[in-house]
Amino acid sequence: MPEERPLRADARRNRARVLAVAIDTFAAEGMSVPVHEIARRAGVGTGTVSRHFPTKEALYEAIVRERVGQIVGDGRALLEHGDPAEGFFAFFRLMAEQGAADRGLAEGLAGVGFDMEAAAARGGYDVTGVWRELLARAQRAGAVRGDVEVADVKALLSGCVARERSGPEPAARERMIAIVRGGLRPAAPA
Amino acid sequence: MPEERPLRADARRNRARVLAVAIDTFAAEGMSVPVHEIARRAGVGTGTVSRHFPTKEALYEAIVRERVGQIVGDGRALLEHGDPAEGFFAFFRLMAEQGAADRGLAEGLAGVGFDMEAAAARGGYDVTGVWRELLARAQRAGAVRGDVEVADVKALLSGCVARERSGPEPAARERMIAIVRGGLRPAAPA
DNA sequence: GAAAATACGGGACGCCCATCCCGCTTGTCC
DNA sequence: GGACAAGCGGGATGGGCGTCCCGTATTTTC
Numbered sequence: 053m054p055e056e057r058p059l060r061a062d063a064r065r066n067r068a069r070v071l072a073v074a075i076d077t078f079a080a081e082g083m084s085v086p087v088h089e090i091a092r093r094a095g096v097g098t099g100t101v102s103r104h105f106p107t108k109e110a111l112y113e114a115i116v117r118e119r120v121g122q123i124v125g126d127g128r129a130l131l132e133h134g135d136p137a138e139g140f141f142a143f144f145r146l147m148a149e150q151g152a153a154d155r156g157l158a159e160g161l162a163g164v165g166f167d168m169e170a171a172a173a174r175g176g177y178d179v180t181g182v183w184r185e186l187l188a189r190a191q192r193a194g195a196v197r198g199d200v201e202v203a204d205v206k207a208l209l210s211g212c213v214a215r216e217r218s219g220p221e222p223a224a225r226e227r228m229i230a231i232v233r234g235g236l237r238p239a240a241p242a
Numbered sequence: 243m244p245e246e247r248p249l250r251a252d253a254r255r256n257r258a259r260v261l262a263v264a265i266d267t268f269a270a271e272g273m274s275v276p277v278h279e280i281a282r283r284a285g286v287g288t289g290t291v292s293r294h295f296p297t298k299e300a301l302y303e304a305i306v307r308e309r310v311g312q313i314v315g316d317g318r319a320l321l322e323h324g325d326p327a328e329g330f331f332a333f334f335r336l337m338a339e340q341g342a343a344d345r346g347l348a349e350g351l352a353g354v355g356f357d358m359e360a361a362a363a364r365g366g367y368d369v370t371g372v373w374r375e376l377l378a379r380a381q382r383a384g385a386v387r388g389d390v391e392v393a394d395v396k397a398l399l400s401g402c403v404a405r406e407r408s409g410p411e412p413a414a415r416e417r418m419i420a421i422v423r424g425g426l427r428p429a430a431p432a
Numbered sequence: 433g434a435a436a437a438t439a440c441g442g443g444a445c446g447c448c449c450a451t452c453c454c455g456c457t458t459g460t461c462c
Numbered sequence: 463g464g465a466c467a468a469g470c471g472g473g474a475t476g477g478g479c480g481t482c483c484c485g486t487a488t489t490t491t492c
Contacts, residue, residue, distance in 0.1 A: 060459060060468055086449060088472095097471030102451060163407060164354055197421070204405060204418060211401020215394060217353060228394060231387070235425025250438055250489060276479060278442095287441030292481060 067104045070094045075115055078156035083112065083165040112156075112166050117175040119157065120168070123150060127182035137195030140186045144209060145229055151213035152220050158213045161206075196236045208232050257294045260284045265305055268346035273302065273355040302356050307365040309347065310358070313340060317372035327385030330376045334399060335419055341403035342410050348403045351396075386426045398422050 059067065073094040077085050087108050091098045105111035126146060133139030151158040160168030172179050183202045190196040212228040215221070249257065263284040267275050277298050281288045295301035316336060323329030341348040350358030362369050373392045380386040402418040405411070 057468095062459065063469060066470085087451090088449075091472090098451085098473095099453080099471055100469080103469075106451085108450065162352065162354075162404065164352075199417060200421070201414070201417075204414065204421070207401045207405035207418065208398075208421065209401075210404045211397045211399075214352065214400045215397035224391070224394065227389060227391075228397065231390070231394070231398065231425035232421070233425070234427065234429070235421035235423070237424065239424070247438095252488070253439055256440085277481090278479075281442090288443090288480090289441055289482080289484095290439075293439075296481085298480065 063104075066094075066096055066100055070096060070101050070104060070111075071114060071118070074111055075118065078112075078115065079154040082155040083159050087111070109166055109171070113171040113174060115156070116160075116168060116171040117177070119154075120172045120177050120179065121175065123147065124172070124177045124179055124182055127179075127186060131182075131185055131189065136186075136189040136193035140190035140196065141229070141233055143182070143186055144205070144212075144232070147209055148212045148225055148229060151209070152216040152225060158217070161213050162210045194238060197238045200236060208235075253294075256284075256286050256290050260286060260291050260294060260301075261304060261308070264301055265308065268302075268305065269344040272345040273349050277301070299356055299361070303361040303364060305346070306350075306358060306361040307367070309344070310362045310367050310369065311365065313337065314362070314367045314369055314372055317369075317376060321372075321375055321379065326376075326379040326383035330380035330386065331419070331423055333372070333376055334395070334402075334422070337399055338402045338415055338419060341399070342406040342415060348407070351403050352400045384428060387428045390426060398425075 058064075070090065074090050077090055077093060087101055088098050090111075091101045094101070101111070105114060123146065127143045130139040130143050133142065147161070151161050157168075159165050169179060180202060183205060187196065187200065187202055187205060191198050191200070212225065212232065215224050215228050248254075260280065264280050267280055267283060277291055278288050280301075281291045284291070291301070295304060313336065317333045320329040320333050323332065337351070341351050347358075349355050359369060370392060373395060377386065377390065377392055377395060381388050381390070402415065402422065405414050405418050
């Protein structure tokens with residue numbers, strides 16, 4: 053393992069600025085913003101961006117680490133929630149909120165552009181794993197239909213996020229979550 | 243209105259061939275397939291494609307007319323279905339099936355790439371209108387929550403379609419539809 | 433069957449974008 | 463404060479794609 057020398061002070065500053073600008077920009081306008089534009093807004097040359105992040109995907113991955121790491125942490129914490137159903141749906145709501153506020157994340161959730169899941173995995177964050185545990189726990193508690201799979205939950209989530217593509221609508225979000233919640237409830241025995 | 247002379251026989255053949263190839267290709271591989279590739283597979287030059295369809299969007303629009311026109315027709319027919327709820331959910335299932343079988347359509351439903359809705363409208367097909375009537379009818383019959391909007395239904399549909407992004411899974415599709423159906427049911431009075 | 437109209441093929445063009453490179457500047461260390 | 467490494471800017475490069483053009487081929491018309 054090659055030991056890394058510390059970055060020069062200006063390099064560290066620039067790297068941080070680029071990352072911050074990229075987070076804001078991708079959140080506001082999605083992943084299709086050109087790298088040149090990120091550089092321009094950060095007030096650096098394109099070379100500076102690509103030295104710190106050799107490819108656009110590397111930049112995306114750095115963001116995912118920063119952004120999804122937090123979310124996954126929150127999800128793990130919700131595994132300790134007293135009520136398994138509340139924990140599960142709190143995570144669902146959390147993701148829906150984040151997706152509504154962050155267009156880049158919404159695209160990742162919808163599977164457009166880069167593969168968020170894979171980038172998160174490379175960063176050591178297992179989003180699917182959190183979902184699996186949260187879901188299994190809610191199912192064990194009888195709060196969610198037993199035949200539901202993680203992929204189903206993700207698809208429903210992407211539907212909720214899609215609802216707010218053209219702008220945040222908290223009321224619609226709550227309605228969507230309520231619909232999903234109702235649909236996921238185990239069928240009442242006849 | 244400039245009166246149109248009939249196309250030359252070979253031109254008519256080529257146009258039809260391009261359209262057929264485009265339908266198949268976009269269905270199998272999505273809208274990001276280059277126009278050159280469509281031309282190659284149809285065995286014509288790129289010029290031939292762009293003469294019949296001046297832009298890629300025009301090609302897309304011609305497909306939408308062919309494809310969505312049929313769907314909208316089916317939807318209108320379902321407005322006559324004896325059971326409003328059955329009509330509504332039959333249309334939902336129909337769209338989900340089509341989306342699972344046609345990647346281009348799935349992208350249109352998800353709002354990726356071209357604007358299907360707008361292309362359909364230019365062609366005289368009002369997809370949203372059909373949804374609105376089907377939904378209103380189901381709501382009047384008390385089969386669907388009264389607070390649900392057409393945009394909600396479309397988002398839920400895009401979620402169902404997203405579930406099968408990586409390949410058709412009829413069982414998952416039925417489960418997704420069941421979840422949506424359950425979630426859309428009016429809350430039972432306490 | 434010849435002239436005129438129409439359509440064809442596919443290369444050329446222009447645009448956009450990610451990535452790479454190199455002459456110059458700035459920070460670091462002695 | 464001077465020398466050297468590290469970093470910077472932004473133009474150059476390369477590839478992909480949609481669209482346009484024009485010399486050639488085919489069909490239509492008389």
